[in-house]
Amino acid sequence: MKINPLTKIISLATVLAAGFLLIVLAGAIYGNWSPVAIALVFAFAHLPIAISNQLNVNFDDFLNESTAYALDLGKFLSAFLFISGVALPILLCHSHILQFPAMILTLSGGILIYGTVFTFTEFFDAREDDVFDV
Template sequence: MNSTESFKGNPLNKIIGLSIILSMGFLLVVLAGVNGNWYPIINGIIAAIAHLPVVITKALSDSSDYDFNFDPATSSQGNFIKEAGQFVSAFLVVSGISLPILLHHSLILTKTATVLTIIGGALIYGTVYTFSSYFDESEDEVNLAEGGVI
């Protein structure tokens, strides 16, 4: 095993890389607001919290681990909660992309600030999404990886 294979496989290096990308996203958003217009900061906040509804609704719908009700009419409530969280998250992502375009069209942001804001917001959201998917391992995958019984 050479040093590049051990570098890529180390989870700490992945976390450090994601932290660097997150900081670059926030840097781009702050640089977009240097001209005295701090509306891009709102976009950075929207991008940072856009994945939160999915995480919250997933935790709420998965809290009933011992629900042995097999009636399809009552089990759809968990799906509704998850889909509502996904809808709110998608709304925030689309708002994070369209808000800088709207501000540019209204002559509030320059073209450079618009591009920096959209790229920075995409980096922030992508990093938050990757962080949450990286730490979201189900217990079955952990037990199978350790050789345990399900």
Template sequence: MAGLKTIIALSFVLAIGFLLVILSSALFGNYFPLLVVATYCLAPLPNAVCSRWSNPDDFESTGPGLDLGRFLTGFFVVMGIALPAALAHSGIIQVSAMVMSILGGLLIYGTIISFTMFFQEESDF
């Protein structure tokens, strides 16, 4: 059972992630790294929507809806890493801003996933 300490720890890690992404934009005067926040906030949505949509029964644990949700979630996570790398490669942002943006984005996404794992309700038959 997750308690108050878990919520405080997750909010602290989430705040550090947002701080890294905001600092990667503000320190270097280029606000393109803020696009990472949008991709990591959108990443869990396809998985959640498609898992509700597919509604697997007791014997089937996967389906085309779940596969689509996992694919789109993976696409958004990879895009959150590849977008700052492509921007740094093209010279739009600096490499240090890229590193801060990727680390902050991974902390944000990891916090979202940890929150859903800790506070997931168990269903009883």
């Protein structure tokens, strides 16, 4: 059974909106807007992988070793941003800047945001590959 691509995009947009809603609720209810900065970290965490994958596609035959280093650097920076996005709410809760429910809302919203951005990029990368498999 194949799911309609429009249904996938609408469901991913709904999950992304739910993630941002959890982040805004964490900031608004508890009077601290630092979860919004954490949401930006989660939203941009997949960007280094997307950039390094584009380098790999554009320069596939040219500079093989350099593109492998670029891919590794993109993965490292993406992992660094994701782990920072997870650790920052825990650190802020430990230092009593965020309350515990705000930390839970921030972590769950951030993971939803990252998962949605990751799934969006995988969905659109897979669509390009499916065109050539015909």
